[in-house]
Structures are given as structure tokens and as C-alpha cells.
Amino acid sequence: MRSTPDLCDDHADDVRVVTGLHWHSYGGHEQFGGRIATVKCFEDNSRVKETLATEGEGRVLVVDGGGSLRNALIGDMIAANARDNGWAGVIIHGACRDVDVLRDINFGVLALGCIPRKSVRRGEGQADIPVSFGGVTFRPGEYVYADANGIIVSKGALS
Numbered sequence: 001m002r003s004t005p006d007l008c009d010d011h012a013d014d015v016r017v018v019t020g021l022h023w024h025s026y027g028g029h030e031q032f033g034g035r036i037a038t039v040k041c042f043e044d045n046s047r048v049k050e051t052l053a054t055e056g057e058g059r060v061l062v063v064d065g066g067g068s069l070r071n072a073l074i075g076d077m078i079a080a081n082a083r084d085n086g087w088a089g090v091i092i093h094g095a096c097r098d099v100d101v102l103r104d105i106n107f108g109v110l111a112l113g114c115i116p117r118k119s120v121r122r123g124e125g126q127a128d129i130p131v132s133f134g135g136v137t138f139r140p141g142e143y144v145y146a147d148a149n150g151i152i153v154s155k156g157a158l159s
């Protein structure tokens, strides 16, 4: 994958750039990208676990967790399962946990922060809908690319 600055330069009219948020890379892959799948939830990771248990086909799960840092929407178990199912990574507008293990999983994990407490699982949340944060709307089927520079989104695949 090319760097997000290079992709931005070559496709300036086609990319949206996520702004105004501080991301931390917790996974084994700092650079990752792919077709977008989405979940919108709040302190309940039912849909996250469920979605990452399906075949990833190289996709990236973008989770709008409302920015909550009160509990973790993903940890080492869900991340390892996602990697095994062929997901490229997750971008969590919220928090994760088990960070010592996450860094050894060949998988991308971007989140706003980490917290020891797990989330509740009451079956709430929505999958496969457009989600928005950082000034950008992420639509299922579009493409996202992330690296240490930041996150960009485009309608089609970029090379």
C-alpha cells in the first residue's frame, strides 16, 4: 500500500481526509486499508463482535462508538478472531483494550484511546450504515486507507 500522503497527492479530488482527532495505532499493522464495513454503537460491542466473526475479505471495519473512552469496543480476542477471518483492520471512534497483545496481532487497530473495562453486550447497535466522525462520512463499500499520517476515504479503491 502507498502512503496516505502519496495517495492524497495523486487523488486530491477523490479523497476525504479525517481531521481533528488524535488516533493511536495499537495493532501489529500501522498501515492498512480496504473496503469499508461499518458499525454504529455506544458502549455496546455486540455488532462489532458479530461483524468481525464474518468473512472479512480484506475489509476494514469502521466503528462509530460516539467517541466514548469509558469502555473498550475491541480487545485481543475479537481482534485475533477478525484477523483469522481475513479482516485488514478496525478504526474505532472509541476505545480498545489488551494493548500489549494487540501489538503482536497482524492486524490494524486505530482507536482514540484504551481502557481496561469491557463494553456491555445487550445486542444494541447498527451495522452497514453510513457513519460520520472527524468531518468524514464512511459509507459501506467505499475505501479507507490508514497509516501513521492519518486516515483517508475514497469512493473507489486507490492504487
Ligand SMILES: O=C([O-])CC(=O)C(=O)O
Pocket: 045, 072, 073, 074, 075, 076, 077, 078, 079, 097, 098, 118, 119
Ligand atoms: O470481549 C470483548 O468485549 C472485548 C475483549 O476484551 C476482547 O476482544 O478480548
